[in-house]
Amino acid sequence: MDLLIDVFGYLSIIIHGLTILSQSMALGGALFLVLLARPLAPRLGHPGVGNPRGGQIEIASGTARIAGYAALALLLSEAATIALQAAVLMDTVDLSFREALTADFAVAGLVKTAAAASMALVLLGWRERAPTVPLLALSVIELAAATLTTHAAARLDSRGWLLAVEGLHQLGAAIWIGGIPCFLLALARVRDGAAFRLVGARFSRMSMAGVACILVSGITMSLLYIGSWQGFYGTAFGVMVGAKIGMFLMLLALGGMNFLLVERLRSDPTTSINRLRRFAEVEFGIGIAIFFAAASLTSVPPAVDLTQDRVSWQEIVERNTPEWPRMSSPDHDVLALPALQAKLDAEAAAKKAAPQVAFIPGAGELPPRNADDIAWSEYNHHWAAVFVIAVGLLALLNRAGLRWARHWPLVFLGLAVFLFFRSDPEVWPMGEEGFFDSLRDVEVLQHRFFVLLIVVFAFFEWRVRATNWTGRSAALVFPLLCAAGGTMLLTHSHAIANVKDQLLIELTHTPLALAGIAAGWARWLEIKLNPRENPVVWQIAGWVWPVCILFCGLLLLGYREA
Ligand code: HEM
Numbered sequence: 001m002d003l004l005i006d007v008f009g010y011l012s013i014i015i016h017g018l019t020i021l022s023q024s025m026a027l028g029g030a031l032f033l034v035l036l037a038r039p040l041a042p043r044l045g046h047p048g049v050g051n052p053r054g055g056q057i058e059i060a061s062g063t064a065r066i067a068g069y070a071a072l073a074l075l076l077s078e079a080a081t082i083a084l085q086a087a088v089l090m091d092t093v094d095l096s097f098r099e100a101l102t103a104d105f106a107v108a109g110l111v112k113t114a115a116a117a118s119m120a121l122v123l124l125g126w127r128e129r130a131p132t133v134p135l136l137a138l139s140v141i142e143l144a145a146a147t148l149t150t151h152a153a154a155r156l157d158s159r160g161w162l163l164a165v166e167g168l169h170q171l172g173a174a175i176w177i178g179g180i181p182c183f184l185l186a187l188a189r190v191r192d193g194a195a196f197r198l199v200g201a202r203f204s205r206m207s208m209a210g211v212a213c214i215l216v217s218g219i220t221m222s223l224l225y226i227g228s229w230q231g232f233y234g235t236a237f238g239v240m241v242g243a244k245i246g247m248f249l250m251l252l253a254l255g256g257m258n259f260l261l262v263e264r265l266r267s268d269p270t271t272s273i274n275r276l277r278r279f280a281e282v283e284f285g286i287g288i289a290i291f292f293a294a295a296s297l298t299s300v301p302p303a304v305d306l307t308q309d310r311v312s313w314q315e316i317v318e319r320n321t322p323e324w325p326r327m328s329s330p331d332h333d334v335l336a337l338p339a340l341q342a343k344l345d346a347e348a349a350a351k352k353a354a355p356q357v358a359f360i361p362g363a364g365e366l367p368p369r370n371a372d373d374i375a376w377s378e379y380n381h382h383w384a385a386v387f388v389i390a391v392g393l394l395a396l397l398n399r400a401g402l403r404w405a406r407h408w409p410l411v412f413l414g415l416a417v418f419l420f421f422r423s424d425p426e427v428w429p430m431g432e433e434g435f436f437d438s439l440r441d442v443e444v445l446q447h448r449f450f451v452l453l454i455v456v457f458a459f460f461e462w463r464v465r466a467t468n469w470t471g472r473s474a475a476l477v478f479p480l481l482c483a484a485g486g487t488m489l490l491t492h493s494h495a496i497a498n499v500k501d502q503l504l505i506e507l508t509h510t511p512l513a514l515a516g517i518a519a520g521w522a523r524w525l526e527i528k529l530n531p532r533e534n535p536v537v538w539q540i541a542g543w544v545w546p547v548c549i550l551f552c553g554l555l556l557l558g559y560r561e562a
Pocket residue numbers: 020149150151152166169170173177214215217218219221222225241244245248251287290291294295297298302
């Protein structure tokens with residue numbers, strides 16, 4: 001159980017991110033069916049006439065299927081959330097399972113689960129004929145229950161207001177981001193320009209309504225939960241809302257360009273819609289990253305509640321004032337944990353007793369840290385910067401035409417080996433803790449995950465670039481894993497007791513994560529856009545991702561922990 005409590009924090013963020021994603025796709029799909037797929041069906045091409053696969057039915061039944069399976073995924077993720085929280089509650093406050101299920105979060109969760117199960121039944125049972133009123137009623141019940149698991153539920157003042165605003169926010173997320181998979185399905189099923197325009201224009205209007213819901217509620221919640229500039233940059237809550245606003249602006253730019261393309265379809269129905277689809281794919285990808293940022297956001301206290309331990313602007317300026325990078329490392333033995341273990345071993349030897357273990361991963365305690373541990377970590381980040389800057393420069397040179405620079409992904413393999421050895425000095429191969437034991441430590445687990453991610457995307461990208469591996473899907477591995485790495489970095493936290501130090505580190509990680517997400521989706525666009533149809537956008541995408549990688553390297557070079 002200690003391990004569960006230790007990983008609870010990280011696990012609950014991941015599960016909550018999946019819950020928000022599946023909720024948005026279930027509600028977004030249901031609304032897409034009721035507001036677009038069914039009402040527009042008679043005008044989206046007729047069975048047999050130039051469209052053997054019967055576009056009108058395919059879109060509605062496909063939409064019902066997407067929303068139905070999303071409702072099933074919501075059922076599972078919400079059940080996992082209840083089980084996880086109940087297990088931790090039973091262990092920490094000694095309650096029975098039945099008693100734990102009477103807690104507010106569990107009751108709201110059970111209502112969400114029941115609503116999700118009923119939605120899945122209606123959507124997968126009736127498909128395109130799913131009855132509108134019950135479907136919308138279940139969606140409202142699900143959304144209302146979801147707001148009862150947010151920060152608003154715990155507020156004493158303006159609680160009703162905030163619950164409504166939270167609901168509006170999640171509704172906006174569902175209409176816009178949650179509806180995109182059904183929009184992509186519809187674009188894949190219709191055949192002529194007029195139908196594209198019909199689907200594009202209706203979904204643009206729905207997305208605009210979603211954007212308006214998100215913006216009004218987002219600003220309201222920011223005013224009520226953050227309340228000041230210092231709350232914005234000086235707390236983890238504020239910084240994560242900042243990351244969301246950054247990604248929101250990226251989405252607005254993409255959505256705006258798609259709106260213009262749909263308008264162009266009015267005057268020229270032959271306009272290619274390839275860019276519309278590609279931008280919608282990227283919007284969905286960035287939307288998923290926002291969902292995980294929202295999940296991470298709701299796992300920390302609102303900024304207004306954190307009046308102590310805020311980081312001041314002065315501290316941020318001081319920590320980010322450039323200094324010469326640390327290119328020499330302290331010895332492994334002087335690090336806090338090896339030093340403590342050596343001391344315990346010596347004491348035990350003196351008493352002829354069995355040596356005590358200095359730190360047990362997953363036992364709910366933080367490992368000791370001293371100034372050398374900070375120096376060790378800074379050294380790691382600065383050398384990682386050298387690798388990443390080399391990758392960015394070589395990728396730019398390759399883009400500029402230097403052929404041998406196409407081997408740049410191999411530099412990432414060097415980075416992976418470096419991080420494998422050095423990112424967690426207390427565990428194998430440098431430290432005492434065994435490889436499998438160390439996986440009980442969430443931070444080590446996340447570092448190992450990042451190393452594996454780097455190895456996989458480096459191998460695939462090198463094969464694509466240097467050995468002309470032509471598989472389209474192989475070329476998509478690097479952008480997808482790059483974007484996934486950036487998204488996971490948004491949920492990454494360091495096991496450090498000091499709240500201020502944790503935030504000062506997060507202030508470096510957040511722009512790194514955003515640059516990783518931007519690099520991944522820019523490379524995705526470069527691969528999937530047709531350069532003849534969209535030469536300018538294709539060119540821009542091709543330069544954006546290596547510049548983002550270079551930016552990550554420069555950020556790492558300025559990384560400091562003290
Ligand atoms: C596409 C853009 C966005 C999406 C998809 C989105 C989605 C979400 C979701 C699903 C949640 C609820 C998480 C939960 O409690 O379960 C949330 C929370 C939040 N969002 Fe957004 N959001 C977006 C943009 C924004 C923007 C632009 C702002 C600020 C102006 C914002 C401010 C907030 C705040 C303050 C919360 C925290 C609520 C709480 O702690 O209970 N969001 N967001």
